[in-house]
Amino acid sequence: MNVIADEIKLKQDALAYRVCEKIKELKLGDSAVLYYNFPLYRGDLPEDLIQAQLLLASPIYGILYFKCIESNRYLTEDEEIYLDNLDVSIFNRLNKRSELRKTRRELKFNVAPIIVADKDEIVNDKKYVSLPNLKQAIEDNKTTVLNDEEYNILLSCIDGTSRLTTKKERKTSFNEESKLKADILNRIQNKEAAFDLEQKKVALVTIDGPQRIRGLAGSGKTIILTMKAALYHMAHPNEEILYTYYTKSLFGLIKNLIERFYRDFADNREPDWKKIHILHGWGGLELGGVYSTACTDNGIEPITYNIARLHSPNPFDYVCHSILETGKITPKYDLTLIDEGQDFPDHFYQLCYALSKEKRIVWAYDDFQNIFDIKLQDEKDTFGKDKDGNYLVDFSKNAHPLQDIVLHTCYRNPRIALIAAFSLGLGIYNTKVLQRLEDNNHWELLGFKVESGESKVGDKMIISRPIEHTPNIINQELGIYTIKVQAFSDYASECRYVAQCITNDIQDQKLRPDDICVICLDNRNIKSYYSLLSKMLIKNGISTFNLVEAPNANKHFFYDNYVTLSTINKAKGNEAGMVYIIGADTIFINRDNVLLRKLNSSYKCNGIHINNLF
Template identity: 35%
Template sequence: MAIDIVRGAIKNQIASADLIETINGVQNEYTGTLFLAYPLSATAESVVTIDALLVTKEKGIIAFIFDSGAEREEQQDSLYYQITNTLNNYETLRKGRRLAVEPNVITYCVEFEVPECSDEYIYASRDNLKEILENSIGNFDSNYYEKLIEALQKISTMKPKKQRRNVVKESSRGAIMKNIEKQIANLDQWQKKAAFEVPEGPQRIRGLAGSGKTVVLALKAAYLHAQYPDWNIAVTYYTRSLSQQFSEMIANFSREFIGDEPDWNRLHIIHAWGTYSEEGIYSIAVRKVGLTPLNYTNAKSKYGSNGAFEGICREAVSAFGNQTYEEYDAILIDEAQDMPSDFFKLCYSLLKEPKRLVFAYDELQNLGNNSMPSLEEMFGLNMDGTPKVVLENKVNEARQDIVLPICYRNTPWALTLAHSLGFGIYRPEGLVQLFSDTDLWTDIGYKVISGTLENGKHVKLMRSEEASPTYFKDLLDKDDAVLVERFDNCIQEYKWVSEQIKKNIEEDELDPDDILVIFPDTYYAKSEYAEFRKFLILNGINSNLVGVATSRDTFKTEGCITCSHIYRAKGNEAPMVYILNADYCAQNIELRKVRNILFTAITRSRAWVRICGVGDGIDILLNETKHCTDKGYALEFKIPTEAELKK
């Protein structure tokens, strides 16, 4: 038993601290969460934020009003009816004609004398709250707990669930996806803190692919906008198709929080780069210092294709000097692993104090050749040589550094194999790369089977049971979840994949937009797709190449399978993923880059992934995969010494 505490946009620091201390005194008696400054809903007059909301399996929902010394009964009545009206919208919380969940409202007193309780109105302080919870609040039917959390967190509104009316077979892939998609989607304890906690300064969110980073950022943006409507907030990213995701999710969350679309003049979803006609963080920044933003073509000719964005950001930082332009109250960055260090300096210069910069990343999804820069490289040093940014998780304060360890998108087998191939765990020539912080392995959901997580030592790791939802093992076969297929030539490969896709649609009851085909080699993706499309046409399958047949901000189109190079696929997902010409990722002069491409491609899959290729390259990947699967999807290797890691 334990009560998790989530510190939102707290207005009354004294009462919040007092309540937290009191709740900590009953930690071992209840299981649930105490939310400070919880966004309930919107009324015609205002946004309703509860001072504190305690939700437990034993007592259900308890809302606290911090006592102001006036209109106590009116405040309790109003909040009771607002909670009741909100919960009445959810059929899963009804029992016959009434609510199955009875809200409880308590006025919590810190600065004023505690009034006497009555049958209807409850008043508490640190001296009597324990007794009130035990004797004045009735027991709760815990069968409704998960449904109550789902209603309060509103995650199910983020993305409407597919109807999948074509599913008639009980065990088809379509039926399996329907079952997976109907699982109750609630934030875990780490996601709650990442979404709602607002520290005074920067915040880092690290997480695996599929751990909910993008959802958390969307929810955080909507939450901040609801709590601080006058703030100027930017949400930025590098993969253009994320614009569609962010727009839809933030709009859905905002309708719940404020009853309407967000004020898009205050909440900006903008690309990291931008153009002459389209705002981006970079283009806004350089205009502040009187420069004309460079487009990709000009930047490429000046700094090369791999260094284009890094070059123009470095140029902009140099033009900024020590100047700051307080354009934004908060900036939220997704895909931070793809941003050069000077981009963070630009964002930092555009922020008002206390520099609320939230950045989320998965280091292995970096599609360049570089590892994630240090905080000193990202933000620089003060005049006295100390780092400008230090991330600390202090007791009784909002967390500045959060790791999301649970992967909700990928099966444990796909994720383990992705790490195996991405790091080159079973590569005969040795590792390609590795986390510099060995503790990160356990932070992201691996457990030590044998050995130790120390430099220079051998270790054997496996995904822990707690790090994956149970429905993967309940519904999927690990031998079917991940397959590596070898072909003699591309014609055989394209023919087989197109026939499999036809089977997926006609027999497996997947929708066309459930299927994603990824081409790892961006340079040849367009020509490879042109050849592959001939086989799709022969099988009567419609398809789109993202950014060519669709707008660059649109990823999926109903009735068509999605084909994409890896940069367009980043940040997106699909139940069935085919990686074509994966042999490109086996060995390359830019080995770290191509292995990260392979990791990113594999982790687009929500259920099944097929890694396809030809020749010696796919044989290399097959050999590494066999070592991983033969060991029961364990990662067994020697951790390099610190000196070896620096090479």
Template identity: 30%
Template sequence: MNTVEFTRGTNGKPVASAALEETLSHIIGLDGSCFFGYPLIATPEGKFFVDATFLNPDKGVILFDIVEGQDVGAYGERQDDLVNKIESKLRLHKDLMRGRILLPQLHVVTFAPAINDVEGLKEDGYPLANEKNLPALILGLNWENADDEVYRLTTSAVESLSSIRKSRSKREVAKPDSLGAKLKKLEDSIATLDYRQNRAVVETVEGVQRIRGLAGSGKTIVLALKAAYLHTQQPDWRIAVTFNTRSLKGQFKRLINNFCIEQSGEEPDWTKLRILNAWGAPGGVERDGIYYEACRHSGSEFYDFRAASQRFGGNNKAFDGACKSALDIIKKPLEIYDTILVDEAQDFSPSFLQLCYSMLKAPKRLVYAYDELQNLSGTSLPPPEDLFGTDEKGNALVSFAGDQRRDVILQKCYRNSRPVLVTAHALGFGIYRMPPKMVDTGLVQMFEQPSLWEEIGYRVHSGDLSKGAFVSLERTDETSPIFLESHSPIDQLVQIIKFPNEIEQNAWVAREIEKNLAEDELRHDDVIVINPDPVSARERCASIRKILFGRGIQSHLAGVDTDADVFFRSDLGSVTFTGIFRAKGNEAGMVYVINAQDCDGLGAGLSTLRNRLFTAITRSKGWVRVVGFGPGMDALVYEFETLKRNNFKLNMQYPTDEQLSKLRIVHRDLSMHEKQRLEQKKYTAQELTQALESGELNAEDLDAETRARLLQLLGGNK
């Protein structure tokens, strides 16, 4: 069976490239990866990109010099040049060398589909092929000392990821079985992109592209590499990268910078490729932001957070109102950028994406990446047809309509092991939560479309994945690679622990961190401590930080003790403490989620609390400890123990449309004012109940219509 995976970059030779793809895809038994217009290589003469590169575990690397038309020119010289350039790139990787010998086998072929008599034009030792003789030529090539590990390392080197994926500083380990040694092995194992990620990086869509994926599926890396690839291919384009979490700025800058240097030998031109905060403010380039820039170009009034909160309301309403206000002024496209890439789109209101769309030149290249369950704002992004509106004839301006190039789903999770990810989903959705009194489901929230579970990499173990039916879901080895969990026992990977009180919780966390650094060979930047409530993070983290300080361990509160754009302090050897918002987009080997009891409760706002817990757990690329105290922890421990008994499968009765509608209402997010009004109404209802019980008020005292309506509503009928 043929499993060649094609990634279509730009090489300026579309007709011959399509012929090559067609020919390779029909060679029986051939597998591997084929990139068009990739990789880019830095040379003394400037940037150089390969017409096509084919990687195969039995044949090695096959480089294609593609000829569009009938003039092959001095193709032998081109082949020599091509091999020399790729060889010099690969020789920089020590793992690919034995002494002075390059381990991967390199072949080169000139492919000229428009030429019939290739034999007559062929030079000795320089293969020339068209569609007829290419299959035999390819099948005749081989790699004498083929090696799976060398092949994996070669793929990583061609993708230019080996240096980009490296951790923030060199990892020194002495014990072969320490947590630090295990983490080093994990980091080395994910130095290649899978086919879907590669396609998302290299393929350029003329128009809007959506990238969906789980936490840890590589969305941020894909966006960073895509921005860098577009910049090296189109240096004159104005490109913007934006996001919600301030601390992502440094990560984006590092990834883009490394990729551009490796690909083109030059640092990016930061005047053309800009990494911008979403909001921004006056005060120079570093403070610039997408919204501020839109206001500056359109002449609309700029609101800072305080002014927007006063005018439009607090929390997420402030930025939404500010963006809508700017959009009202913009009557025609601002055409500031050629491409805008948006990370963490689930945390933005539709108005921000519409603002980005209004700032683009045709053909409106907007790439937005999101994970629905990491949405901490309580609102959901509508489909693109609703999001971007219609033209004068009523046709949707943007529609993906099953186009996999425009709507990329990253199924594989490379950060969280299967037990960690399934735990995050089980607690985030409340799969094993006990139903409250007079309620028929314990679920906190659920995907509107059941099929989304399969799209994010689950499969049906038993039952039926449809509304109202029972279903058991499990992760597969394909979407949750086994090496992510095989390094440690499951009981080590994820622990949920209840303590008698906050003092004992804090003392335990401090002791564990000390052990991580002293015995487990973890570095300071391998550890994150997350307080799910962003408002109380400073106060609730203070005690643990004080204990650590007394033991000579330095720590910092991200965005408070550091600049807003800084999350880790690898230079100082300092453990990161953070609230949930600043934790987003970041990852570490060991994650401690403290005061987790705050993520349980009843009624309004529960879905947001559970999303915070989901997001905190999924920061871990190794081990996670969810700790807390009090009654709220009892529920979380019960849910986790039930999940373990079910062997990390998600067993549930999928809610009906009616139940889904109720979940959205019961657990919706409320503003402080709305919460106060709800509590007031609950209090009034309690007073009414007590008055009826005591006889102070009789049922007959209520008018017949009110009495009938109350009975009807309490009976569950509308």
């Protein structure tokens, strides 16, 4: 059985902890999940929070939620009403799914409360159960065993991941064996989205203190951060939340995910956006940012980019350091969430730390975004020291078991795409390897398996990617054909070929234009590429959204019925059903030039993929 809890807070709740330990002793099966202080639902007022003290989900025992009370007392009238409301919230949530219903008003499993007290009795039709008889009370709830698909749906309803899957209308054959791209994409989007255990532990629990979430692109970091924002806003509607990010075009995705998660738990109510601040790192006149907002809030004159670059080769780090040096920063946010943490300089982290009231700061970090810097982040150096010389953040002190989580599974990228991207990015098959990881443990932290070798100079290495760490269903749908490579003599021929492929995708393969993204790796000629490609597509009645020409304050990556034309940096963190990479030859003009190969590092992070579930 898996326990999803802030272990420190659980141990402080003596009654719940005692019940939790007893349930663990019962060995209810590997698939059972016990939640602490979850799920939570919004009542009629923002201040009304309905929350399970303990909830057990099991394919054998259904849903059991526990109320643990002190000796020599019974439930108050308010507590009885509270439990009834919790029951209604859970039942209504599950009853929306036809796969879980036996009849229109009956589920295939029981949803029942268990009141744990010091003795066994029935009072006001409520059954009180003592700890020694807890096993029998759970056994009494045994029903028809749910199959794997049904149980995954149940868990997705409890966890809130049922809102993850976005379904778009496509004209399809409805043939489960069809290899039509639209059919494949629909099968992917119809697959039930669910957290794995690593994701569940970090997404559904926010600890009181710093927390790092590490993982490759596609491991679910943005999903986890947006879920945290939604749940924290549910539990603390009057507190301030900061969500900051690096890639401007991620704004729409971030806001959409927070809203979807919040509405799912809050009976379709909208979040209070005055309390959730989604801010770009720097910001400016047209786009709010952490730095620009901090300057405004604290009466500090912001430094412009043109001025900053005169003082430092890293202008953003310079402005963050400058505002910290003023000593005028007033903490503002109760929860700070940093997405794309690998892209930010140390002084930005320190600025976010200074802006955080309780130092409740969570950051998502991709250890492999930059092939120049593949060393593990040292949180001590990142956040620096206080005035007494003590590190502000130091995970070596083991303050919390959830303070540093690694996500090993990559859902977004098909297995072959991820392996190919690492091979190309590191230059493994060059005459001279361009970059290598420091040891076998580093490979395994990234979700790979070292079959042979010790990551030392001269070693013959065999490295594989276990299928369980890259379970994208495209592995089965397309296999090695996930990636297709085509060479051309000139860029006009290349554009002509891609335009014809896109036209075929829409007209014959029944994809939507907004299922498709083109990424050009040739920064020098990108405008020429996209000008010609756009003209070719418009002749076929296909419109494009060219991010190269989009305003600086643009926050969107897709528009309905438009094919997106993107740069590498603007594509990072986004996903598409069909991706075309053009201008790739510019990277390999000089095979051993690590500066050019850096482009491929970014290219890898977007991946060549059909669809991303996470």
